[in-house]
Amino acid sequence: MQPLYIQNSLTRKKERFTPLSPPYVGMYVCGPTVYSNVHLGNVRTFLTFDIVYRYLTFLGYQVRYVRNITDVGHLTGDSDDGEDKIGKKARLENLEPMEIVQKYTNDFHDVMRIFNMKSPSIEPSATGHIVEQIQMIQDIIERGYGYESNGSVYFSVRKFSEDFPYGELSGRRIDDLLSNTRSLDGQNEKNDPLDFALWKKADASHLMKWPSPWSEGFPGWHLECSVMSTKYLGKTFDIHGGGMDLKFPHHECEIAQNIGAHGGERPVNYWMHGNMLTVNGRKMAKSEGNGFTPDELVTGNHPLLERGYSPMTVRFFMLQGHYASTLDFSNEALQAAEKGLERLMTAIVKLSDLPLSVEGMDDTQIPKLMERCAQAMGDDFNTPILIGVLFDGVKLINNIVSGKVTISAPQRQQLQEGLEGYVLDVLGLEVENKASQNGGDEDALMGLLVDLRGKAKDNKDWATADTIRDTLGALGITIMDGKDGSSWKKD
């Protein structure tokens, strides 16, 4: 199998990927908190791991890809303070929290489909794993790393850090963290400001709560991912992914919880983090007014957009940057991507009827091209390099079409299988049906044809009139001549 190297966020090294039990690979990716519409920054993160999933599958691995839905426990303060994000939205929209969950889960799925993302193997939700979360809290308490306080349960980071390293993933030193934290005025439930919630007691107004040994309450936000990755992938698994912003505290807390509950194994062998999307050089964020939704992007209905761009254009644009680098979104870049994608897909479509010759080209040429594709992807999923190689493929195709280079039948099969594999399967690009996007085009074309036939008849140009009628007839389209002009219908 083609070697694959992954930049491991945990070790900060590019490491050769070796799964625990080949050909199986377990991958966990932090999914959305379903309290608002997905924006493009989220799309980039999920695209990163869609590519990882696709490439591992392409290499022949059998991947169990788990991506969760956060539907409880994520508080507005992103830590242990504030309101539940979904509960708050439910109050604002005057809906039951699970109606909010349904609405924004549907939106998320629609967006994933539009951008041609593969469905994960399992898409578990936090509310679907309350029992398991309570069990893990009990395990953590039993091992001495959790304590109850006033009906809530907290994870003791100080206690944990005496036995295990804490901060390894995010590169934070526990001593620095301890000296930098403010004193505990008001937060007197916690023994230490670094501690984080495993279970929170709910007050009377809280909408989402469950019974537990400690109180009627709800799980802490970090807990669900530890629980669901363990349940579906085991105590140690291959790859854990998510956005860069989740590295600390979320992923750091996940590691501590897993080790705190199960003992001293590193739970994840390869940590991967996707970088941010910026807009004209500024971070994409709702507060900046530049966090446009996929729908705004396709319609062009946003002050920062000169016009609409198709989902595949956006996908291609994003793949032109490496996942670990920031990527800047601009109209110029999108328009360039649109042209590039068209050039690529036009060449791919031509593959199936390239003119053949008996001779063909040098037999090493196509294998070399495919080898370069594999090297690009094998080097930490380097899609921009891959796309560069694919454009060398486009050049080759165009040279074959123009007769500068010859290709034999077996070579064409090799080229077609190879390029289609990388373009369609690995990058997940598809030929977009512009007709169905623009909807009205067929009507407009038919209107023009009906007019032309009318004029031909007026000029007694029966040959042209008949050509139009017969060609349309073959498509199942009938022109009907009425008193007030002609119309058409389809069988």
Added chain:
Amino acid sequence: MQPLYIQNSLTRKKERFTPLSPPYVGMYVCGPTVYSNVHLGNVRTFLTFDIVYRYLTFLGYQVRYVRNITDVGHLTGDSDDGEDKIGKKARLENLEPMEIVQKYTNDFHDVMRIFNMKSPSIEPSATGHIVEQIQMIQDIIERGYGYESNGSVYFSVRKFSEDFPYGELSGRRIDDLLSNTRSLDGQNEKNDPLDFALWKKADASHLMKWPSPWSEGFPGWHLECSVMSTKYLGKTFDIHGGGMDLKFPHHECEIAQNIGAHGGERPVNYWMHGNMLTVNGRKMAKSEGNGFTPDELVTGNHPLLERGYSPMTVRFFMLQGHYASTLDFSNEALQAAEKGLERLMTAIVKLSDLPLSVEGMDDTQIPKLMERCAQAMGDDFNTPILIGVLFDGVKLINNIVSGKVTISAPQRQQLQEGLEGYVLDVLGLEVENKASQNGGDEDALMGLLVDLRGKAKDNKDWATADTIRDTLGALGITIMDGKDGSSWKKD
């Protein structure tokens, strides 16, 4: 508000619908057990309640529509025996049970989308409500209607029937049930053969299990619906729907559980049951080889299908039968539905440019037509009657087009709003884009236009050549003249 009458399966009477707290309506519908692909019989059931949801919304009600996903507890014996359906499929496909759940939930959602079904407000799953199911079992035990036996918990039908009616929904008399049951050879966990499981102790090989006060096990199949309807709609709610085959024992057990846990109120005011789909007169079932999937239906890829039919044709065909009657699926009926749908949709498309006159028709004519639509739907959602009335509307439209009847501008608005409301919003029919189905039509039309422009230029008919170029230019299509003839591209 327009009066609505519903045939109530519980009382066997057609009753005027009065919600508990207007304008809110709560509706619960039993969703799929996600262990296999959806077949058309399932589609019919969900279509029935899609129409109920759409019409209640159309009338101005604010409907909370809950439709569950059964992802645990449904055993192959459809009662308390056999393997878990999902666990069994997981074993056969060598997957984790939740991978089976994900796969067939995705399939179910795809099918619902293809047939233009509205998403429910909440789509809760059985595994997502283990805590709540354990709580309800505890409530039932406390009230004396449940008992533990060897780690499992059963509902005592005999005890319940001493205090409350049992069998009311399905019309079964408890004495008949008691005298007709076989003795308990082997099933010695139950006190009585009529009892049903609330919690089942799992054996070591069972894949899906959770801790509980009684054993590591899983909830009985009937329990989830009682729990989730209560959680999201309250102890008493308006409408409960499902397929006819669920009336007994599933819905009967649901009623017993709700009353057993919460006391003597009827939990549901209106019970509705959708009837079966038959194929050439025989019941649709997998074992009969006639349970084709939506995909087979659209492609025509099944021995019983002469050709493929579009999803809207199938939707229209199903709506031509009343939900409470059986409906027989045949190629003839589908082909007739296809023609009928085309006639209807062609007329609807014409509405927006009907020729107007100052005079118009008798001012009572359109309100009378709309009144008849409302009466049809108000009479237990009678879609076949509604469709009959809509065809009177089609006749009217065609008479206006041919000049036999005149229509004024305000009348046209009234007619358009009225008919579109029933066709698009209530029946959920859409104009299908044949171009995008047939894909290649645009290319063929463009090929013809490029030829015609070439001929016009050959004949020095510059006017025609320019008309073609300019009209296409407006569509963003450019014709490129090269050495070897002309080609075209789209911006």
